[in-house]
Amino acid sequence: MKWLAECSAEALDEALRVVAPQLAGCSITIAGRADEEDPLWQLSTAIVGERFIAKFAWSRPAALRLAREIGIMTALTRGPRVPFVPEVVVHGVDPLLLVTRRVPGSSLFKVVNSIDRDHAGRQLARFLAALHAPTALKHVEDALGNLTGPHLPPATATAVRDRFGKWIRPDQRDTVTRWCDWSEAVLAHPVAPTVLVHGDLHGDNQVWDGGDLRLVVDFETAGTAEPEYDLRAFPGPAMGPGLELLTAIMRHYRRLTGRPLSADRVMAWHLRNALGDALWRAEAGIPLPDHRTPAEWTDDMAARFSTLGITP
Secondary structure (H helix, E strand, O other): OOOOOOOOHHHHHHHHHHHOHHHOOOOEEEOOOOOOOOHHHOEEEEEEOOOEEEEEEOOHHHHHHHHHHHHHHHHOOOOOOOOOOOOEEEEEEOOEEEEEEOOOOEOHHHHOOOOOHHHHHHHHHHHHHHHOOHHHHHHHHHHHOOOOOOOOOOOOHHHHHHHOHHHOOHHHHHHHHHHHHHHHHHHOOOOOOOEEEOOOOOHHHEEEEOOEEEEEOOOOOOEEEOHHHHHOOOOOOOOOOOOHHHHHHHHHHHHHHOOOOOHHHHHHHHHHHHHHHHHHHHHHOOOOOOOOOHHHHHHHHHHHHHHHOOOO
16 A cells, blocks of 8 residues: 655646546646644545546555545445445555545535425435445445444543533533533443444535535544444534434434434434534634634533433
8 A cells, every 4th residue: 555645736646647547637626734744634635627536645544544435435335335425436555546526515514504404314314324234334344344433533521521611601510510421321331233334424524415415425434333423413513503404314214224313322422522522622722613612512502402302
């Protein structure tokens, strides 16, 4: 396995000449930053021509993640195919490169306030039901070997309980401590089968065309967990007002699979996901995605528990 020497259009074009010579010489627009210092994250995508997306790495840790993603995505194309997985056009290991067909669209974050939540939930449930099916996990483990746990899991309840208090109002601290104790108790004993999970199913990892889901991308953190793990980002904070999308996903998932999802377990994961995100951003001096405060996110969390009728 060989990764690129650097993040540049020139290095990528050289790799394309080996892996996909028909694309060599096409225009290349690299997305995101190229100055990442942590080797784990030295991974990027580029638009090649007008119809293709190339994903590449320029460090060994990032290359291992990309090689794993290639294995997962190709396995998911075996019957029964998991819907909404990008079409793999070509991939190679020397140099390591993944080329998929580009599908124009927008992040869920950009369209969530304008789409029909029930229709959107039905499509997301269809993706999750197929991804969580035993055949999907079998195909991936046949390709990669046994998978263990989710990659890059959210912050622990202990981290949130011990460190989040300084970033919120004094009147919120006991409540957050109680929530953390509750989440540990809820998740202490698995009650569902272990399934293949996407692992990072936030809005920017989905491509939507109006109200229709076109693609789910970035499978590099896929692993094994309970089904509720994949829903931890859907309560918010960037999923619009209310919990209509979350409840629609849960409703259609049960119809498709015959298995109900536990709102308690979804919220236990969501607590760690949302407040953990607020915690590391606050400690790093990075604004929260919606430019509000950790205290305001905590108020939102209380409202979500109330909407779902959960009293942690």
